[in-house]
Amino acid sequence: MGSVDKTLFLLSRGGGTLIVQIYVDDIIFGGSSHALESSFGEQMSKEFEISLMGELQFFLGLQIKQGPEGTFVHQAKYTRDILKKFDMGDSKPMTTPMSTNTALDADEDGEAVDQKEFRGMIGSLLYLTATRPDIQFAVCLCARYQASPRTSHRQAMKRIFYSLLSLVFGTPRVPPFLDHAGCRIDRKSTSGTCQFLGTSLVSWSSHKQASVSLSTTEAEYIAAASCCSQLLWMKATLSNFGLSFGRMPLLVDSTSVIFVAKNPVLHSRTKHIDMRFHFLRDHYEKGDIDLIHVATQNQLANIFHQAPRVEGVDNALIKGEIEANGPASLLSWCDE
Structure with a gap:
């Protein structure tokens, strides 16, 4: 049984490995040899009434395509289904899911819309x-207003659906500012993080912070702590597969955050930061992570806390660099 994920099971036998993942009454299993897979399938069939579906192609609405070049996961059918469900299949495609000048608020004077439909979307x-x-x-920004949706919120939601019709996402480039106190209702900031495993983006998040930040440094520090916790979870999970890692690079576009995390002395400007976020500093001192500065225009995680605009080729160049030489090559993009 996995040490972190209790629904993950691994078996090593005769130089081969079998991996089993359980979700309620659905099971995915695979291995390094057909003998292990066949043996597990036969044993499960004897113990339980199950249906063996063969090679994995669909799972919980996800489509899986396996080939020599790797495994590709997508939701093309699901996307077509929801566009048809909300009658938006014939709309004009949009390049980005949200305009950079969109500033949603409660809009209490706006016209109310169907709450059930909005929540369904x-x-x-x-x-x-x-x-x-x-x-x-x-999506997460629009979700904040589902208790009392207005016409402006539904318009923003419709643009997201229109962007699904575009086959090419484009190359987002964000303006050089943080979403500090970005919520127009409670002035809380939005944390945006993403994690890579090799050249693959495997995890990402966008969520409003629980407390009001008094500075951009504090907002970025909280976001970096959130990213660190996800990296530690990934590191612990991968250890079950016999993979070990030293210092994991964590790219931050704020030098102030790096100085706070590396300096054990609490200054007057940072003493108000909640102690639970200072585990970022603890894990830096333990050698679990390595904090590295990256220029704001090259910070991929920015698309998770502000609307992108299609302009330039910065992220396309970064993506090509990662695919060619791996994430470590990003260090050449970092400021001195």
Whole structure:
């Protein structure tokens, strides 16, 4: 049984490995040899009444395509289904899910819209973020207003659906500012993080912070702590597969955050930061992570806390660099 994920099981036998993942009454299993897979399938069939579906192609709405070049996970069918469900299949495609000048608020004077339909749209899109990180920020921002949705909120939601019709996401470039106190209701900031495993983006998040930040440094520090916790979870999970890692690089576009995390002395400007976020400093001192500065225009995680605009080729160049030489090559992009 996995030390972190209790629904993950691994078996090593005769130089081969069998991996089993359970979700309620669904099971995915695979291995390094057909003998292990066949043996497990036969044993499960004897113990339980199950249906062996063969090679994995669909799972919980996800489509899986396996080939010599790797495994590709997408939700093309699901996307077509929700566009048809909300009657938006014939709309004009949009390049980005949200405009950079969109500033949503409660809009109490706006016209109310059908709450049931709006929540249905939110729920459908939230599941789609499992494979579409480009819409994560826009969907989470609209979800904040599902208790009392207005026409302006539905218009923003419709643009997200229109962006699903575009086959090419484009190359987002964000303006050089943080979403500090970005929520127009409670002035809380939005944390945006993403994690890579090799050259693959495997995890991402966009969520409003629980407390009001008094400075951009504090907002970035909290976001970095959130990213650190996810990296530690990934490190612990991968250890079950016999993979070990030293210092994991954590790219931050704020030199102030790096100085705070590396300096054990609490200055007057940082003493108000909640102690639970200072575990970032603890794990830096333990050698679990390595904090590295990256220029704001090259920070990929920015699309998770502010709307992108299609301009320039910065992220396309970074993506090509990662695919060619791996994430470590990003160090050449970092400022001195």
